[in-house]
Amino acid sequence: MVWQSQSFVGKRRLQTVLRTWNGDVCFVAKELWEPAHSEEAGTSSGLSDLVTAIVSAATANQRLMTAGSAWSFENLIQSDGWVLSLKNLNRRLHYVTDGDAPALSETWRQRQTAAHSKRRLVHVEAGITLGALSQLLQANRNEAWSLPTLGGTNGQTLAGAIATSTHGGECEQAPLSDLVRAIHLVTDGGRQVWIEPRSEAVTDDARLRAVLPYEDTEIIRSDELFNAAVVSMGRFGVIYSVVLEVTQAFNVIEVVTAVATADVLQALADGVSTSEPLAPLLSLLAKLPYPQKPNVQSEAVGGVYSCQLVCASRNTRRCWATRRWVTRENAIPLNTPTDPRAVHVLVARAARGLARVGAALGVPVGPSLCRVLSLGFDRQTQEGRRGPFHLLASGTAGASQHIPYVVDAIEIIFPVRAPQLARFLDVVFTAAEYYEQAGFIAIRPSRASSSTLSMHNVDDSHAYAIEFATLKHMHGSKKWLQFIHQQALLHGGRPHWGLYNKLTPEDVYRLYGEKCHRWHRALWSLTRDSMRFSSDFTRQRGLDPSSLRLIMAARRNSAGEITHLAGGPDAAWSPISVRDAIADIRSGTQSYAIASGADLSFIVETEGTRGSEGELSAVPSHAPADRLLAALPTMP
Template sequence: MASPLITLRENTIWENKHGTVSITPRSLCDVWNTWVGPGVSNGPIWRPGLAGLRALVAQAEAQNQRIRGLGGAWSLSPAAATHGIMVNTKPLNYIELGFRDASLDTAFSGNPDALCFAQCGASVLELYQYLEVRGYTLPTSGASNGQTIAGAVSTGTHGSAHSIGSMQDYILGLHMVIDGGRHCWIERASKPVVSPSFCQAIGAELLRDDALFNAAVVSFGSFGLMHAVLFEAEPLFLLEKSLVRMDYARVQAALGTLDVEALDLSGGRELPFHFEVVVNPYRVSRGQRGAYVRYMYKRPYRPTQASAGGSTWVQGDDVMTMLGTVTGWTPHLVPVLLEPILSAQLAPVQGVAGTPGFQFGAADLRGYVMSSEIGVALADAPNAIDAVIDVANRFHWSGFPAIRYVKGSDATLAFTNFSPTACTIELPSAGSPRTLEAFHRVWDELRARGIRFTMHWGQMMRENREWIEYGHGARVEEWLAARQSLLGATGQRAFGSDWLTACGLG
């Protein structure tokens, strides 16, 4: 009888891309969309991969082991790590565009041809390449494309699409492998998409519940193994990118209002589709031009060579890549050395057009880097950014704030769940104990100022229930209740981790 192909490595050290997490799991398993043995029947290409995930969950429970799904290893936090079974999902990268009417609920009002079924291991790059040649694209993504779709969604990855939100905010359905090796399809009751016959055809239990969906979509591997997601792709468009440099005082007012009229951007008072500000915290005085404003307008598509298929890393698009080779800086040199790095990597550009897959291209990670990211309400953004600048000038370290804006998320524990607009403040830095100390000082300063803030699940954070509740409040209990409604005690343990326990969510 045929069985799914699973390759196994034991006692192998695993490290994430940024060098912040290293662990030796009991088993590191690769799951493939391949059957081995006789009796293989025709069926969906993704069927063996699903069977492999189900088998591994059953095995983990039988052995009383924890199990976590591993994507692109992009998270700086230990969200994917466990000493039990780690499942490499990158080989599960099947993508299919378009749904038949029979597979859709009669209440679905979107475009069936734009519905995209993406297996968990499909990378953001693979999705851009697949979609763009078919005239579609992702509604938004993060600043780089190395993450898998499941990893990006489940940790709350975002860009700066103020009218759309983060990546989880356009997801319509989740195909999850849960306790006992069962699998279910989760979607909102208020926004049904697939038909019961579709779920019957794939053998999944249909669960329609807004609270469950909103909790599961950003659950960092804790609700089960995410096999696939469903979303509605957007017709292909271009992003016209510019980057200008100006005094921090000039941009300061816009940071808490998104009123860009005084900035003299090329689109006038129109708020760009993507609006981002990088600040050199040591050059905020008049005449120092310490603010780098990167903005992109959404434009109708026209043929261009700037597409995902030919994209390489676009200089400056992922500020995390800048500092990986910076080591050994003494604190008093930081204000001097940071300026040439920022000015070189964030060079001025004007009106460079490309598809989203081109503009958010491949990040070339180099060296040991760290980053933390916080979310705050739009109105609190100026005070929060000022807190970061104050900490930097009292305690020099090789980081800086990179500020973006997204529509507030409905996901229960999304770190961008500030309504109507969330401001995100990323702190990319070279890896060092001093950087860790700086992060803690920033978090303490924000709280001392009474600013409510959340922390990005895929970046370095304070793993503490009380601090998480400070940002999320009653949402923490709502998330836990949803997890308990989906998983029994065995499943909650199996999909737990030391990191989850440290966060007070295990």
């Protein structure tokens, strides 16, 4: 029996216009559901309201997209069905991790309740924004906590941030998705699933079941499912809540220093062949002079914690390095961020207006805007900052909620040792001045991710993210982003899921390879071929079961060898010859799989025994003779 509320508490709106933050995506949702809490029913009422909305979508046979703050630049929330908003589901939850940590494993319970623990688990609803989450973690000054990594803004919901692998520039921290230790997911039909990695489980089954609001919630411990479901662009269902591992709140000092871009590019190239790939860059930056305040030599504790290199996008010969170090707990604040002042808002609006006028009149204003931006970077070198990490990393919540400008942006991620990175940067830096655009280019290092489809899940210890942002409405902005996207694909870089991203299914497979198969297997194991949470975005990028060709039968020759593969009776592509299927698999244009209950095995090409001709096998293969293919019924 599905557990849901007797009546829907939240708001339900018909024919609602929705648009993303930068305005690129605008559509009319047939229905917008906003689940909410009923104060009388306590914190679980929001969950029951959420389940009610999902059950209603299934009953009406409607697709259901999840909307957070709509900060994605792409159509992740767009479809021909309903939209569900998480904005009211933003509370801290206490029944798993707080107090005497009743649901945690014995190991984690001891860590959680230890008086001097530096790390702690916190359980929150996924509709909370990152800014509100930071405020919540800092609410108790005697026991303040912090996310150890943050992006430059904090208006995203937690669900949206982890689902698209939002990240910061902390050298030894992976993206936000890697802070997640458990997720409470509600999927098709209102089915509730609690998912943790088997290798790093944080709860005990019996203890957890005793405190969950719905006693029939499924508890699944699987590394493959967990790693796939965290960064999933909403495709697995609605993330209701997450357990995060946070760190004791800490202060940082920050300085900005100018450096020649050519020297930076050389340092990045030098890191390709070293065992410590960030060392050449950090060594270069260590030679630069510091401002008088703060005193880095006496105040810094340990090595560089965060690093960002930024330049004006029409003047790439010089860049500015922002570095942060952890400092002492009782550090006195210095130039800490505040909500935007009126003068800052006016300057930003003036720049936006100038961009519009330039586009309308065909007058190039990009160089002038970038000179102003460079002056602003120079001003930051005069004196650094000191204060809580979350404030210096992402500013105030108010600043993120009231950004006075709109940009177009793309971000490309490379493994830190990728030789193509230097070539990519050389090409785009050289081409930048030929496009009528104005903004910045930023390079940020971070740890690699374990989330299956995170852009940072690279075969290396670290990754570099290169962000290109330009003021919207400039007539060259879209062409600039298109050029960067094209060059990224040519050089093997992965576009951020939440920014400008025009990947095709073939692109996704070329960039992620076997990780696509792992992700699809996990999706199939949980939802089979359900299309309830299918969006325009996931369909266009091959992240739906409908993008797979499921093999139901085979045609064989007189020797018993498979010559053709066949799908179901409605499969327009069926039958297809083995030779053509191999060509599809080689090019990445199509994936073929065999479904057996909860298992999904992909058909791949293996080295042929007859000259250079390839053969087919199914992976994961559960028998030496590859019985999955051998067991396919013979088609007439």
